[in-house]
Amino acid sequence: MEKLTGKKVVMIIAEKDFRDEELLEPRRILQEEGASIILASTTLRPATGMFGAKAKPDILVSEVKVDDYDAIIFVGGAGASQYWNDSTAHSIARETVQKDKILCAICIAPVTLANAGVLSGKKTTVWASERGKLEAKGASYTGEPVEVAGKIITGSGPQAAEEFGRAIVRALGTSA
Numbered sequence: 495m496e497k498l499t500g501k502k503v504v505m506i507i508a509e510k511d512f513r514d515e516e517l518l519e520p521r522r523i524l525q526e527e528g529a530s531i532i533l534a535s536t537t538l539r540p541a542t543g544m545f546g547a548k549a550k551p552d553i554l555v556s557e558v559k560v561d562d563y564d565a566i567i568f569v570g571g572a573g574a575s576q577y578w579n580d581s582t583a584h585s586i587a588r589e590t591v592q593k594d595k596i597l598c599a600i601c602i603a604p605v606t607l608a609n610a611g612v613l614s615g616k617k618t619t620v621w622a623s624e625r626g627k628l629e630a631k632g633a634s635y636t637g638e639p640v641e642v643a644g645k646i647i648t649g650s651g652p653q654a655a656e657e658f659g660r661a662i663v664r665a666l667g668t669s670a
Contacts, residue, residue, distance in 0.1 A: 498528040498663065500528075501528070501530070501565070502529070502532065502562060502563045502564055503524055503529050503563060503564060503565045503567060503662075504531075504533075504534050504553075504567070505520070505532070505533050505567045506534045506535070506555055506566070506567065506583070507533060507535050507541050507551065508535065508569070508571060508572075508574050508575075508577070509535050509536050509576070510542050510573050511542070511573030512569050512571040512573050512574065513569065513570045513571030513574075513601055513652050513655075514543035514544060514546070515655040516569050516600045516651075516652055516658075517549060519655035519659050520569075520600075520655060520656075520658055520659030520662060521659075522659070524663060524666075527663050527666075529663075532553060533549055533550070533551045533552050534552065534555045535554070535555060536555055536576070537554070538551050539551075543571065544571050544572060555577075555582055555583065555586070556582055560586060560589040560590050564595060564596060564666055565597070565598060565665070565666055566587070566590045566597050566598065567598040567599070568583070568587075568598065568599035568600070568603035568606050568607070569601075569603060570599070570601020570602050570621065570651065571602075574601060574603040574605075575605070577603070583606050584606070584610035587606065587612050588610050588612060590612075591612045591645075594645060596647065596662065596666060597612065597646050598648070598649075598662055599649070600649035600654065601620070601649065601651045602621045602623075604618055604619070604620040604633075605620065605624050605627045605628065607646070607648070608628045608630075608631035609627075609631065613628060613631060613632070613633035614631060614632030614633060616634065616646055617633075617636050617641050617643045618635060618636065618643065618646070618648045619635065619637060619638050619639065619641040619650045619654075620635065620648060620650060621650060621651045622650070625637075637650070638650070639654035639658075640654050640657045640658050642661055647661050647662055647665060649661075
């Protein structure tokens with residue numbers, strides 16, 4: 495079953511107020527399929543989710559090397575706005591697309607991708623309150639729970655966390 499053995503994924507979380515399910519569900523699904531998960535944040539102190547989940551980052555966002563990973567995931571939640579205008583996060587997103595790797599974001603995190611300039615002309619989804627921020631950057635908002643546009647996967651929020659995780663598994667399973 496472990497078809498993703500050898501695949502490496504980095505999940506970027508806010509130092510506080512990431513959305514618990516948006517980290518825990520996709521991480522569980524990816525790990526069950528054999529992928530190894532690295533957590534990145536702006537501090538190595540344990541991060542706390544909006545509902546109390548704790549997560550200990552393995553590396554700093556500034557240490558993320560896109561070449562080391564098969565997929566990059568920006569986890570949502572109220573805290574995810576800390577990356578909306580973060581130049582390091584934008585560089586990671588742009589490099590992921592340039593290197594034809596899988597780039598994912600859920601909830602309000604797709605705003606980071608839009609601000610990095612990688613969603614223009616692409617079908618995307620986001621937590622509905624942030625729709626205008628994506629459209630302002632040229633993205634085509636669909637309102638679907640999960641949207642796959644080539645190697646860019648966006649999810650609308652916690653209710654889509656499991657489907658988002660499964661879409662990432664499918665993308666990783668088909669990437670060489």
